[in-house]
Amino acid sequence: MRFTVIFPLIILFLYLRGVYPLFRGPLRWILCPVFIVLAMVPTALRFTHGPMVAPVLPEIWLVWANTLQMLVLGMALITGLRDISAIVLHLCGRHTGSWARSRKGAAASLALVAALTAYGTWNGMKLPVVDEREIAIENLPAELEGLRIAQISDIHASALLRAERTAEIVRRTMAARPDMVLITGDFVDGQVADRAVDLAPLKKLSAPLGVWGCEGNHEHYVDYPGWRAFLPTLGVGMLYNMHAVVMRGDTPIVIAGTTDFNAVKFPGRELPDVDKALEGAPRAFTILMIHQPIKARGIAAKPIDLMLSGHTHGGQTPLVMMIAKILNKGLLEGLYRIEPDPSVPQRTAFTRRRAMPAFVQTGTQFWNGYPLRIGTRNEITILRLTRQKQ
Numbered sequence: 001m002r003f004t005v006i007f008p009l010i011i012l013f014l015y016l017r018g019v020y021p022l023f024r025g026p027l028r029w030i031l032c033p034v035f036i037v038l039a040m041v042p043t044a045l046r047f048t049h050g051p052m053v054a055p056v057l058p059e060i061w062l063v064w065a066n067t068l069q070m071l072v073l074g075m076a077l078i079t080g081l082r083d084i085s086a087i088v089l090h091l092c093g094r095h096t097g098s099w100a101r102s103r104k105g106a107a108a109s110l111a112l113v114a115a116l117t118a119y120g121t122w123n124g125m126k127l128p129v130v131d132e133r134e135i136a137i138e139n140l141p142a143e144l145e146g147l148r149i150a151q152i153s154d155i156h157a158s159a160l161l162r163a164e165r166t167a168e169i170v171r172r173t174m175a176a177r178p179d180m181v182l183i184t185g186d187f188v189d190g191q192v193a194d195r196a197v198d199l200a201p202l203k204k205l206s207a208p209l210g211v212w213g214c215e216g217n218h219e220h221y222v223d224y225p226g227w228r229a230f231l232p233t234l235g236v237g238m239l240y241n242m243h244a245v246v247m248r249g250d251t252p253i254v255i256a257g258t259t260d261f262n263a264v265k266f267p268g269r270e271l272p273d274v275d276k277a278l279e280g281a282p283r284a285f286t287i288l289m290i291h292q293p294i295k296a297r298g299i300a301a302k303p304i305d306l307m308l309s310g311h312t313h314g315g316q317t318p319l320v321m322m323i324a325k326i327l328n329k330g331l332l333e334g335l336y337r338i339e340p341d342p343s344v345p346q347r348t349a350f351t352r353r354r355a356m357p358a359f360v361q362t363g364t365q366f367w368n369g370y371p372l373r374i375g376t377r378n379e380i381t382i383l384r385l386t387r388q389k390q
Helices: 002-022 027-048 059-091 103-124 163-175 192-204 224-234 261-265 274-278 318-327
Strands: 129-137 148-152 180-184 211-214 242-248 251-257 285-289 306-309 334-338 356-360 379-387
Touching: 002 027, 002 059, 002 103, 027 059, 059 103, 129 163, 129 356, 148 163, 163 192, 163 379, 180 285, 180 306, 192 224, 211 251, 211 285, 242 274, 251 274, 274 285
Parallel strands: 129 379, 148 180, 180 211, 251 285, 285 306, 306 356
Antiparallel strands: 148 379, 242 251, 334 356
């Protein structure tokens, strides 16, 4: 939908409202097909070189195509805001004169969008930083005090984000010496045949309490059965509505994971089921991995002591931040204390608590179709558990 309908309409709007008024005579119409063809090149490349969400293209082509797309989207946004402002001012009896058709204004807008696109792409392509955070847990068992959890999310291995980056993610994670590594979905974009090599460095991840993962929505888009079979070969304990029990000293920890909500779009695929994931689990400190945080209030009524999610990428850029926050019911990035949904019957948790801690990771990388980060960064998160003071 985005590529076949919305983006062409955006291109047409930008030409008619942003480019057409700046020229006179036949040049207006000569430029029209040239502009539209050039602006549509990135979309055409995605459809002709592999799956649309994961094209198989040289990295430089993807960088160039993405930059062109971001320029078009940014110019369309500024042009739309300009037109809305002009309409509002007109309704208020204020005359805008010729500023809406000013060549200088168009040049200034293009320069601003180009600068933001260049910065956003540079910032987005930077390797992830290791961010250490402390999470206070009510009634945390004494042996779990100081437990260090490395959370990686949204690796999105692709033709743009290759094995070398994955290897550096592994190196930085291991250097932090976590007690366990949890990967909360969106490992990859593409076919196993194309992208297995880019995830292969994950085999070098290790931790005393294991490396565990859950699926994300992007695993569903391309070669889902292939990834279900391949991901466990990386040494990652994949939890599909399942749980595992690990021991720290004499204290058990339940690590549960679900499938992704995107399964609903594909007949025969299993929907996320927290109750099934916890079936048969002992009464112990319980961590839930679920890629999308949108159902956190319902999950807070269940015996979960810490919920870990990804998916939002922290919004990546300011406008998208607002949209992502709305779509995910206020959960964008960082730590939240979620009060249970009163409509969901509450089950007794191991740690008696008033609210469930939920951490939404800002993303270790990003989807290859939107490489900008402005106001956010790629992160590997080290979560250190401490006992909450009464």
